[in-house]
Amino acid sequence: MTNVTIATHNGNFHADDVFSIAALKHIFPSFKLMRTRDVALIEQADIIIDVGGEYNPDTGRFDHHQRGGAGKRENGIPYSSFGLIWQKYGLAICNNSQEVADSVDAGLVSVIDAIDCGHVEGVAQGISLSHTISLFNPTWQEDGDFDRCFDEAVSFAERVLSRFIATATGGISAKEIVAKAIENAQDPRVIVLEKYTPWKRTVHSLSQQALFVVYPSETGQWRIQTVPVELGSFEDRKPLPKAWAGLSDAELQAVTQLSDATFCHNGLFIAGAKSFESTMKMAEMALAEN
Incomplete structure (x- = not known):
């Protein structure tokens, strides 16, 4: 018309x-x-x-x-x-x-x-x-x-x-990508995204097992982030290791024995390393933490 x-x-x-x-x-x-x-x-x-x-x-x-x-x-x-x-x-x-x-x-x-x-x-x-x-x-x-x-x-x-x-x-596009990542996860407790995608709502609706999400940041480095117990909560299903809290670079590298570890937030909900391999090792250590 x-x-x-x-x-x-x-x-x-x-x-x-x-x-x-x-x-x-x-x-x-x-x-x-x-x-x-x-x-x-x-x-x-x-x-x-x-x-x-x-x-x-x-x-x-x-x-x-x-x-x-x-x-x-x-x-x-x-x-x-x-x-x-x-x-x-x-x-x-x-x-x-x-x-x-x-x-x-x-x-x-x-x-x-x-x-x-x-x-x-x-x-x-x-x-x-x-x-x-x-x-x-x-x-x-x-x-x-x-x-x-x-x-x-x-x-x-x-x-x-x-x-x-x-x-x-x-x-809606993110939901499809994250759902596929949950389906393809080698360990259902660790969801790996090939690029950063909004994930919290989909992970909460589709996975009760997921504890950590690993994804690349815009800087090219990698991040591991905890899954909160519910949307908007500051409590996590499983926090990162207490020994990492607030550490960065050399201090975090000494504790983790990872030469490219970069930081861990004092709140123990996010940490990172330069490589995907090191970030996945951080996930392994976090899973093993009591």
Whole structure:
């Protein structure tokens, strides 16, 4: 579809209408945006967002302010206009990956919907992305142009949405790589990755035996890292040897008898050596430690 006209309300804006426009920029290479409360102009638009009192995705109507709203998710979070847009276009925006689209909905879209609809249960307190978007509005002391500020907020939201999609895509790809590494591990207690890949969530979901993960760092050296007892925990399934705590270079080399050992964190959750072979020997020593 070309020459698309999209309408939303003018004046003060919120995260749901801002992110809706940001999302649609992934779908339509160009469109005419009208920010207005003029009913006659709104009704002429191809897509209407956050205004108009109607939800009908087949006719491009995406409002949620009508009596009864526009539905809610299985977890009880109601849809704002952003969620309604995401229901229709999210899969296409995420290159037809339902897993990525669902991840972005869970981490971004549904949170914005919840805040916009006043469904605050389970939503973290403090400075939110929705609040951040609201800060783009001119204050009562400023002679700001709401439309210009809206465009600035949309540009910011475009970048945020793109990063959420990239992060979700990376996380799903990482899951496949780490799952394969768990399957191929010679010792199920030591998972070896050929390159650094986010691993904690997958290791926790797929392996109860894994104690250490070995991977190369961006410097070309190698790392051994402990597996925490649960996500976000500072307690490990098995810490590194106490004798290594806080040592580096010559001191650590003397204790380990490894000529290229480089460091061990004082918290005993990560250590390293220059070579893969030495790092695997560190894993052997850590496994043997009582």
